[in-house]
Amino acid sequence: MFAAANPVSRTLSGQAAAWRSGVPMHWMRDWATTFPIYVKSAQGAVLTDVDGHAYDDFCLGDTPSMFGHARPELAAAIADQAARGVGFMLPTETANAVGDLLAQRFGLPQWQVATTASDANRAAIRWARAVTGRAKILVFDGCYHGMVDDCFVALYDGKPANKKGLIGQVRDQTETTRVIPFNDLPALEAALKTGEIAAVLAEPVMTNCGMILPQPGFHRTLRDLTARYGTLLILDETHTLSSGPAGYAGEHDLKPDMLVIGKAIAGGIPAAVWGVTADLARRMDDAQSAAGPGSSGIGTTLSGNALAMRAMHVMLTEVMTDDAYAAMLRGADELVTALREVIDQHDLPWSVVHVGARAELIFAATPPHDAAAMRTVLDHDLLEAFHLFLINRGVLIAPFHNMMLISPQTDSSAIQRLVTAVGDFAAIFRTLS
Incomplete structure (x- = not known):
């Protein structure tokens, strides 16, 4: 047919x-x-x-x-910005407004832009390792956080291994990534109490291997355990942004250390954002100072371009109401x-x-x-x-x-x-x- x-x-x-x-x-x-x-x-x-x-x-x-496709508000904004130029390697007045809007909506005071949620998750992982001095992260079996090698691990018959789809990666990612079942709080505490985990990276609701909801009390315990053992909590809201104007974290008061949002934040124009708490921002500043001047290796030339900023502005003010x-x-x-x-x-x-x-x-x-x-x-x-x-x-x-x-x-x-x-x-x- x-x-x-x-x-x-x-x-x-x-x-x-x-x-x-x-x-x-x-x-x-x-x-x-x-x-x-x-x-x-x-x-x-x-x-x-x-x-x-x-x-x-x-x-x-x-x-x-x-x-929705072809939103007229978005089409008008990006056409106007395209006529003014799209990439300057400098901020615009709109960028300031976008930063304020993100802080107001999602409750985190400091933000950065990436081109995709994959890039934002890579940055979040790198900074988590930098500020904690720990090499390992923890993810949940069945997760997907974009094209991030660190997250391509899974449990096969209960044993951790690189995902079979991680083509061309010769390194064993399980050396620096722990993987446990979602909703398994005893396994979570056992991993965190080693003191080796820099960050837990999680979707509030798993959406890649079929939708899997958190069990009652899971997120409260996740937040308590990460805080107790000095582990950062990174929530990837790329899909769960559909939960409400401030995402799932805002609807359920989850209080992550870092929040990653991609895909819909600019209406399909390639862009993502990630925000951090004030305390974490200070720790990042200290790590940057200790490293000295020069490139951190985090970010791409296309990130934060004026077109993406204009798209995010119209989404946050006129579309995501x-x-x-x-x-x-x-x-x-x-x-x-x-x-x-x-x-x-x-x-x-x-x-x-x-x-x-x-x-x-x-x-x-x-x-x-x-x-x-x-x-x-x-x-x-x-x-x-x-x-x-x-x-x-x-x-x-x-x-x-x-x-x-x-x-x-x-x-x-x-x-x-x-x-x-x-x-x-x-x-x-x-x-x-």
Whole structure:
């Protein structure tokens, strides 16, 4: 059905031999289709392909377009800035305003800019090691913090090792990275009490290996233990920014030492930010002074460019508003309620996990509490069948698992179309099983 309905995309895919794997980035082939869908345009929460099909978009670029595609406020701002110049290696008046807005919204007084969340996480790790004098960091099994080698470790049959996808890395990352299961507080304390861990780097809610929620009390204990053992707490809010205007940390008063935000913060223009507490900023200043003048090796020439600053300013002042979040959260509640009704109607051993404007359909009756348990229920054949079924009915969700994201421009009719498609799939699945 897909191949027959998309002849133009199929033709264009056949003409992409100059790109390795036929696409500019390899993950563009991770969709459950025999060839990529080629995009013509996107507006709001609707994406249109070159064959003329309109899709209700619940992927939203895997978060960069979380507030909607082609926002007119953003388009006007970046066009104006492009006409004034985009890269000066000097600050602008807008940069000052952005710094103030970040401090006010997220509660951390000092900030820096990166080009991607990967870069921001690298910087956070480097500074954590510099100020603590400790070499090791701790991450949770199943995490993803961008293209950061330190974080590409996992538990295989309970044993830590480099992730199999860490192509070309000859160093054993487990020498300086500890990895433990999410929600495992005894393992966390055992690792921290050694005094070797510079920082814990975590998403407040795991979103890469299937959505995994923190157990009650997990974050309070995580904060208490890191403080007790002199370990910095770095929270990566690149996905959980959908939880509320100040992210998950702001909604739940988590008080990290460092906060990383990427993807949606500039509306899809490549930019990320990371903030630190006043105490940590002083420690960073001391470490910089001890190192002497010269380059720290942290940052890239494109970071903090005027275009990114202008994009962040308009996002923080005109797009990421309280009203926008209220609409997103209402839509997510509507989606979750309807999906659970589908599960009940068809008496399926499925469940829905939900945080902020983000929801995930899990093909298991009980949502797993760590990555090892999640891996046992990630039926890749079933996932591919489900995704292709939705695509053939004009619905896009994130290609990697069953994550669905609501934008402030997603209306109830789009949510109903998604739910109807899920219900149709559930009915067929129930018949076949």
